[in-house]
Amino acid sequence: MKHFIKWFAMFVLIVIMILNGGICAQENLKKDEIKYKSLWEGKLNLGSISLRLVVKVFDNKEGKLDAFLQSPDQSEKDFPVTNISFTEDSMKFSAQSLACEYAGKLIKDSLLIRGTFKQLGTPYPLNLKKIDKVTEPRRPQNPKKPYPYYDEEVTFENKSANITLTGSFTFPKEGGKYPAVVLVSGSGPQDRDESLMNHKPFLIISDYLTRNGIAVLRYDDRGFGKSKGNFSTATSEDFASDALAAVEYLKTRKEVDPTKIGITGHSEGGLIAPMCAVQSKDVSFIVLLAGPGVPGKEILLLQARLISKAGGEKDGEIEKSNSLSEKIYDVVLNVENNDEAQKQIKSLYEDYYNSLSVEDKKKADAQKQTTEQSFKQLLSPWFKFFMKYDPRPIIEQVTVPVLVLNGEKDLQVPPFQNLPEIEKALKSGGNKKFKIVELPGLNHLFQQAKTGSPSEYGEIETTFSEEALKIMKDWILSVTK
Numbered sequence: 192m193k194h195f196i197k198w199f200a201m202f203v204l205i206v207i208m209i210l211n212g213g214i215c216a217q218e219n220l221k222k223d224e225i226k227y228k229s230l231w232e233g234k235l236n237l238g239s240i241s242l243r244l245v246v247k248v249f250d251n252k253e254g255k256l257d258a259f260l261q262s263p264d265q266s267e268k269d270f271p272v273t274n275i276s277f278t279e280d281s282m283k284f285s286a287q288s289l290a291c292e293y294a295g296k297l298i299k300d301s302l303l304i305r306g307t308f309k310q311l312g313t314p315y316p317l318n319l320k321k322i323d324k325v326t327e328p329r330r331p332q333n334p335k336k337p338y339p340y341y342d343e344e345v346t347f348e349n350k351s352a353n354i355t356l357t358g359s360f361t362f363p364k365e366g367g368k369y370p371a372v373v374l375v376s377g378s379g380p381q382d383r384d385e386s387l388m389n390h391k392p393f394l395i396i397s398d399y400l401t402r403n404g405i406a407v408l409r410y411d412d413r414g415f416g417k418s419k420g421n422f423s424t425a426t427s428e429d430f431a432s433d434a435l436a437a438v439e440y441l442k443t444r445k446e447v448d449p450t451k452i453g454i455t456g457h458s459e460g461g462l463i464a465p466m467c468a469v470q471s472k473d474v475s476f477i478v479l480l481a482g483p484g485v486p487g488k489e490i491l492l493l494q495a496r497l498i499s500k501a502g503g504e505k506d507g508e509i510e511k512s513n514s515l516s517e518k519i520y521d522v523v524l525n526v527e528n529n530d531e532a533q534k535q536i537k538s539l540y541e542d543y544y545n546s547l548s549v550e551d552k553k554k555a556d557a558q559k560q561t562t563e564q565s566f567k568q569l570l571s572p573w574f575k576f577f578m579k580y581d582p583r584p585i586i587e588q589v590t591v592p593v594l595v596l597n598g599e600k601d602l603q604v605p606p607f608q609n610l611p612e613i614e615k616a617l618k619s620g621g622n623k624k625f626k627i628v629e630l631p632g633l634n635h636l637f638q639q640a641k642t643g644s645p646s647e648y649g650e651i652e653t654t655f656s657e658e659a660l661k662i663m664k665d666w667i668l669s670v671t672k
Contacts, residue, residue, distance in 0.1 A: 312560030347440035358410025377458030388649035484612035587620035598633025600643030
């Protein structure tokens with residue numbers, strides 16, 4: 192359970208940061224006009240992942256102390272600090288948009304503040320060190336403008352959902368009709384680049400494929416970025432309808448060969464791509480990047496076990512956590528009424544809580560808000576659908592060419608759990624036009640990794656394996672020639 196709570200604490204923090212976006216504390220204050228009085232940086236350890244946080248202190252136009260909070264390992268966005276108190280020996284601030292607060296003491300004759308960061312009531316040690324400049328992580332694969340191809344911002348309509356989606360359409364400059372790919376992102380609200388930890392995997396994929404004669408459409412998820420709609424009420428089936436709306440849009444473009452449009456999906460997107468291929472004859476091929484081959488419950492239980500192991504958790508703790516998680520997931524799967532499900536989940540947690548030592552109860556009490564927030568996420572429409580959905584019956588119905596890629600060190604969608612099931616389903620359905628590749632040393636984001644743990648994602652400079660890009664490009668060109 193300790194890992195279960197940590198995992199959702201991390202999930203809630205990242206989602207809140209993504210959803211709020213970067214906004215200025217003073218709407219009439221331009222960023223380039225700000226002169227920062229001081230910059231403070233620290234590393235927030237969230238168990239399976241660590242994030243740098245930077246506090247940027249300045250005087251606003253009214254002459255009052257103000258600040259921004261930034262997570263540079265995630266993005267360049269700045270989040271407004273609601274209030275801040277900074278004296279000779281202490282710093283305190285809160286950020287309402289991130290549901291967080293901080294209190295720390297300045298160590299005498301040093302440039303260090305020792306303190307505690309809290310989000311949703313959960314405390315994390317956070318020491319801040321004074322810095323001269325925020326160091327941005329190196330991302331050498333990010334392409335620089337001007338691009339040797341056309342890059343056009345486009346909007347298209349999902350008529351069945353009555354929403355408009357916005358994205359980027361890239362295509363070669365040489366003229367003619369090209370094969371095209373729609374990129375579909377993984378779970379959680381994602382922008383068109385599938386940005387995470389300052390990595391932009393979809394930007395890298397789009398750039399590489401377009402330079403090699405393949406047009407690409409990538410878009411902001413519904414209700415996120417510039418796209419309309421409500422993300423929180425949507426399930427994978429709704430996201431499939433968005434992907435098919437993107438296919439419909441590509442059919443209208445004179446630069447695209449309408450008989451050579453495919454879908455490339457990463458993670459949950461790899462679950463969505465087969466849905467689209469079965470629903471529409473306009474999808475002529477699909478690429479599954481770390482796509483699921485078993486129901487969500489099975490993936491999440493193994494995922495938690497593997498990530499815990501990589502993070503140094505003891506076997507006994509892992510078994511305890513997974514046992515409780517499995518019981519809770521069974522409630523999510525089998526109890527339709529959310530109020531009743533909440534009641535049963537709460538009862539399971541209380542039984543667990545009562546078995547804890549006095550010291551562990553104190554730790555659990557400190558994480559109460561985070562735990563309650565995590566239980567609400569468990570009963571969201573998306574999570575309930577993902578837990579129940581078995582991708583194999585749909586994969587059996589896919590008749591178009593399929594490329595399946597997985598990293599050997601993927602701990603989120605483990606290849607040894609998912610690849611054999613995808614292969615069985617394709618063979619069972621009689622599909623002979625598929626290729627499955629397990630790439631040595633790659634993690635869930637297709638980076639060369641040491642352990643595959645999510646804690647490494649931001650630290651690795653490479654965004655997406657060149658080998659994986661080449662395999663994808665060569666295969667798409669071969670099935671669309």
